[in-house]
Amino acid sequence: MRLDVQGIVKRFGAVTALNGVDLAVEEGEFLTILGPSGSGKTTLLKAVAGFEVPDAGTVRLGDRDVTTAPARHRNVGMVFQNYALFPHMTVAENLAFPLEMRGTGKAAIARRVAEALALVELGGYAERLPRQLSGGQQQRVALARAIIFDPSLLLLDEPFGALDRKLRESLQLEVRRLQRRLKLTTLFITHDQEEALVMSDRIAVMDQGRIQQLGTPGEIYDFPVTRFVANFIGESNLIEATAQGGRVSVPGFGTMTLPEAPAPGPVTLLLRPEALRLGAEAGAAACHATATVLESVFLGLSVKLRLQPEGAPEMLARLPLRPSDPPPAAEGSTITIGFRPEDVHVVPRG
Amino acid sequence: MPPDRRGGIGNWLLAAFATLVFIFLMLPLLVVFPISFSSASYLQFPPPGFSWQWYQRYFGDPDWIDSTIRSFQIAALCTALSMLLGVPLSFLLVRSRRRGIWLLDRLAAAPIIVPTIILSIGLYSIFARLQLIGEWYGIAVAHTVLALPFVMILVGAGLRGFDESQEQAAIGLGASWATAILRITLPQLRPSMISAGFLAFISSFDELVVAMFLSGAEKTLPKKMFDNILMEIDPTIAAVSVTQILLVAVCLGLTTLFGKGALATTLSR
Amino acid sequence: MSSPAARRERALLLMGLPALLLLGVLFAWPVLRLLSMSVEDGSLEHLQRAVLDDLYLAVLFDSLKIAGFVTVICLVIAYPLAFWLSRASKIGLALGMFALLLPFWTSVLVRTYAWMVLLGRSGVINRMLRDWGLIESPLPLLHNLGGVLIGMVHVLLPYMVLPIYAALLRIDPDLPRAAEGLGAPRSAIFRRVILPLSLPGVAAGCALVFVLSLGFFITPALLGGGRVIMIAMLIEQQVRELLDWPFAAALSVVLLAVTLAIYAAINRLTKGARLAS
Numbered sequence: 001m002r003l004d005v006q007g008i009v010k011r012f013g014a015v016t017a018l019n020g021v022d023l024a025v026e027e028g029e030f031l032t033i034l035g036p037s038g039s040g041k042t043t044l045l046k047a048v049a050g051f052e053v054p055d056a057g058t059v060r061l062g063d064r065d066v067t068t069a070p071a072r073h074r075n076v077g078m079v080f081q082n083y084a085l086f087p088h089m090t091v092a093e094n095l096a097f098p099l100e101m102r103g104t105g106k107a108a109i110a111r112r113v114a115e116a117l118a119l120v121e122l123g124g125y126a127e128r129l130p131r132q133l134s135g136g137q138q139q140r141v142a143l144a145r146a147i148i149f150d151p152s153l154l155l156l157d158e159p160f161g162a163l164d165r166k167l168r169e170s171l172q173l174e175v176r177r178l179q180r181r182l183k184l185t186t187l188f189i190t191h192d193q194e195e196a197l198v199m200s201d202r203i204a205v206m207d208q209g210r211i212q213q214l215g216t217p218g219e220i221y222d223f224p225v226t227r228f229v230a231n232f233i234g235e236s237n238l239i240e241a242t243a244q245g246g247r248v249s250v251p252g253f254g255t256m257t258l259p260e261a262p263a264p265g266p267v268t269l270l271l272r273p274e275a276l277r278l279g280a281e282a283g284a285a286a287c288h289a290t291a292t293v294l295e296s297v298f299l300g301l302s303v304k305l306r307l308q309p310e311g312a313p314e315m316l317a318r319l320p321l322r323p324s325d326p327p328p329a330a331e332g333s334t335i336t337i338g339f340r341p342e343d344v345h346v347v348p349r350g
Numbered sequence: 351m352p353p354d355r356r357g358g359i360g361n362w363l364l365a366a367f368a369t370l371v372f373i374f375l376m377l378p379l380l381v382v383f384p385i386s387f388s389s390a391s392y393l394q395f396p397p398p399g400f401s402w403q404w405y406q407r408y409f410g411d412p413d414w415i416d417s418t419i420r421s422f423q424i425a426a427l428c429t430a431l432s433m434l435l436g437v438p439l440s441f442l443l444v445r446s447r448r449r450g451i452w453l454l455d456r457l458a459a460a461p462i463i464v465p466t467i468i469l470s471i472g473l474y475s476i477f478a479r480l481q482l483i484g485e486w487y488g489i490a491v492a493h494t495v496l497a498l499p500f501v502m503i504l505v506g507a508g509l510r511g512f513d514e515s516q517e518q519a520a521i522g523l524g525a526s527w528a529t530a531i532l533r534i535t536l537p538q539l540r541p542s543m544i545s546a547g548f549l550a551f552i553s554s555f556d557e558l559v560v561a562m563f564l565s566g567a568e569k570t571l572p573k574k575m576f577d578n579i580l581m582e583i584d585p586t587i588a589a590v591s592v593t594q595i596l597l598v599a600v601c602l603g604l605t606t607l608f609g610k611g612a613l614a615t616t617l618s619r
Numbered sequence: 620m621s622s623p624a625a626r627r628e629r630a631l632l633l634m635g636l637p638a639l640l641l642l643g644v645l646f647a648w649p650v651l652r653l654l655s656m657s658v659e660d661g662s663l664e665h666l667q668r669a670v671l672d673d674l675y676l677a678v679l680f681d682s683l684k685i686a687g688f689v690t691v692i693c694l695v696i697a698y699p700l701a702f703w704l705s706r707a708s709k710i711g712l713a714l715g716m717f718a719l720l721l722p723f724w725t726s727v728l729v730r731t732y733a734w735m736v737l738l739g740r741s742g743v744i745n746r747m748l749r750d751w752g753l754i755e756s757p758l759p760l761l762h763n764l765g766g767v768l769i770g771m772v773h774v775l776l777p778y779m780v781l782p783i784y785a786a787l788l789r790i791d792p793d794l795p796r797a798a799e800g801l802g803a804p805r806s807a808i809f810r811r812v813i814l815p816l817s818l819p820g821v822a823a824g825c826a827l828v829f830v831l832s833l834g835f836f837i838t839p840a841l842l843g844g845g846r847v848i849m850i851a852m853l854i855e856q857q858v859r860e861l862l863d864w865p866f867a868a869a870l871s872v873v874l875l876a877v878t879l880a881i882y883a884a885i886n887r888l889t890k891g892a893r894l895a896s
Binding site: 049050051070071072073074075076077078080081082084085086087088097098101102145149 | 791793794796797798799800801802803804807811812815816
């Protein structure tokens with residue numbers, strides 16, 4: 001079911017946790033709220049789940065205004081950060097709980113619990129207590145419990161935080177597959193940008209109680225609208241430059257013409273580290289400079305260089321590299337670096 | 351619990367109930383205050399007038415003062431002993447990985463469970479033979495047995511919540527084990543230790559059953575009060591009680607201030 | 620060379636040894652010595668008298684009955700109170716803890732005396748009721764079972780509240796939230812989640828209160844006025860007035876056996892209940 005959040009404000013004493021949030025999650029969509037801790041994303045989740053009542057604004061689920069409805073009447077499935085499995089109930093009892101609360105008959109409960117367990121591939125674990133399961137299994141039980149009663153909306157509150165990397169990646173795919181199959185409208189909360197980029201249909205980047213940008217992962221990565229978003233998603237070189245007469249002059253690098261000319265005045269350019277060119281290729285680019293290699297870090301399938309161009313602030317470059325390749329530049333050596341107009345993106349001010 | 355949007359009549363009932371219980375708990379403590387300042391010569395409520403006479407009688411009677419001082423001495427020695435013995439004991443009970451350690455744990459906690467009357471007459475027959483009846487330090491040592499479980503529970507809980515790798519880090523930096531415990535561990539256990547110390551002091555200062563058998567003619571304050579209550583109820587007892595309540599309130603205040611809630615959370619174990 | 624682990628164990632044992640010696644000499648030895656006195660002259664006569672004589676059996680049953688009453692009353696009062704405390708504001712919690720701990724730390728004797736002042740024939744409560752014209756002649760509040768129960772509940776209530784409060788605090792606040800999100804009304808959240816998860820605290824409190832009240836001495840002696848006899852008072856009387864050590868020892872054996880059995884039984888019972896629920 002469609003989730004529609006409009007103008008939500010929530011204050012705790014002097015702190016404004018949510019400062020006018022508008023957000024719509026389309027039916028069947030997987031939307032991620034991405035933000036650092038303290039950005040207000042957890043408060044937003046609680047307002048949607050019904051554990052906080054906002055000071056202003058509305059929360060609508062489908063055609064229903066649920067802003068002040070108690071959580072138990074919202075029909076929203078939630079996976080908590082620490083899973084919140086009932087420690088004194090078995091896996092089957094945990095799964096049966098929401099059905100019992102809805103007055104489902106015994107036989108139907110048994111059937112649906114078995115189905116849900118099969119769905120998350122935990123068929124043989126019905127009679128176990130949560131503490132007898134591994135972290136990944138607990139996570140899947142929590143997921144099964146959140147979807148067993150056909151919720152209108154699924155909420156995921158950083159559910160992968162406690163798991164190790166490998167397990168996390170396989171569970172991310174499993175959750176995504178399940179979500180697609182069941183066409184569940186899903187709101188996912190995380191502070192992990194990689195996770196957000198992998199899983200989401202759309203991402204809302206939050207900071208200081210507001211949504212800074214809402215878009216597909218590609219849009220967010222390539223066209224961030226604020227410095228915060230540019231810095232928070234991936235690594236970035238933010239270059240201060242001046243626009244005049246359709247051309248942009250970059251201190252230390254010379255001038256170039258952008259595909260779309262920015263308004264005259266100071267501008268901030270975003271250049272992803274992998275778009276920075278080195279060597280002969282760089283010399284051919286419109287903007288180039290001579291730089292000293294300060295540091296070279298091998299990262300498995302790529303190498304990261306910290307560079308000090310002449311007359312400009314430090315920059316980062318990232319080059320694809322196989323372990324057998326020779327290093328592109330030794331620390332302390334001098335190389336030419338540059339970038340092409342089509343690889344930079346003007347970050348709107350404000 | 352989820353936020354309550356209904357303002358809940360249940361919540362009001364619960365709060366009203368809690369208030370009634372707190373009144374029930376505080377009532378006996380409060381009622382002795384007016385009586386201790388009564389100008390009447392016997393128990394009368396409400397008191398007809400104000401006077402200091404019962405405090406004058408308490409502080410002017412060498413018998414009362416002697417037993418008060420004796421109880422202070424006993425409680426002080428008991429506190430020192432139970433901390434000196436109980437804190438190291440907590441280390442053994444919390445940290446040892448020996449298989450039988452739970453048995454020692456039960457032994458150290460047993461003085462809470464075993465009825466004090468049994469311990470008292472057991473000690474009485476031994477102390478009588480050793481002619482220790484009436485010796486204040488004998489009572490202090492016996493009280494230490496009763497105070498040890500409190501120290502062990504409070505300090506043990508503090509110790510369980512302490513990350514032992516800090517000690518290992520200190521040893522790695524060149525400290526001896528003893529230095530690591532003294533400089534790193536004990537300072538961080540201070541809230542539990544302060545609470546344990548005050549509790550040991552008060553438990554000894556208030557103790558009656560053991561003292562009844564072991565104090566002989568050299569009465570402790572509780573024994574003197576007990577005899578006095580049996581004989582006649584005169585408001586001197588109220589004055590003594592008020593003094594004791596104030597002492598406890600001061601101890602409790604200091605514990606809250608320096609013990610950081612160690613008491614309330616641990617007694618709940 | 621001994622391993623570091625063995626050296627560590629030895630150092631720990633050394634630390635605990637002084638306290639263990641004290642407990643051995645001044646706790647285990649006197650208690651065991653007293654218990655052995657019950658069969659000192661090689662006969663079971665004293666023990667038989669302690670468990671078979673109707674008079675003493677009646678005192679034992681009275682003691683059990685009183686301990687049971689006190690436990691139930693404490694539980695009924697303590698659970699809602701602990702529940703309230705676990706959800707109270709900072710100020711409420713501080714006031715509540717103060718009201719709970721100040722009496723807890725105050726001498727049993729002071730409190731018992733205060734109850735005598737309150738409940739006596741010409742005590743505060745009777746005086747007030749008469750002044751307000753609610754009663755003609757003083758109510759018998761003291762020197763009976765009711766008086767003893769009031770005094771004992773007052774002393775033992777904190778022992779019930781604190782473990783339940785701790786158990787309630789240990790419940791992850793996300794659990795009731797999860798239950799609400801899954802559709803449970805408040806009553807079901809309490810019955811299905813909060814109550815079962817707080818049972819260990821209830822068990823600990825009940826075991827402690829029952830066992831402590833069984834061995835009570837001062838409060839029934841002063842508030843019962845000779846009309847309520849508990850087994851600890853009987854033991855004291857045997858030693859003090861009758862100098863019958865072997866029989867006092869036999870009664871001690873009975874008291875200790877019942878105490879330990881009930882303590883173990885309550886713990887066992889609740890462990891079972893926890894697994895079953």
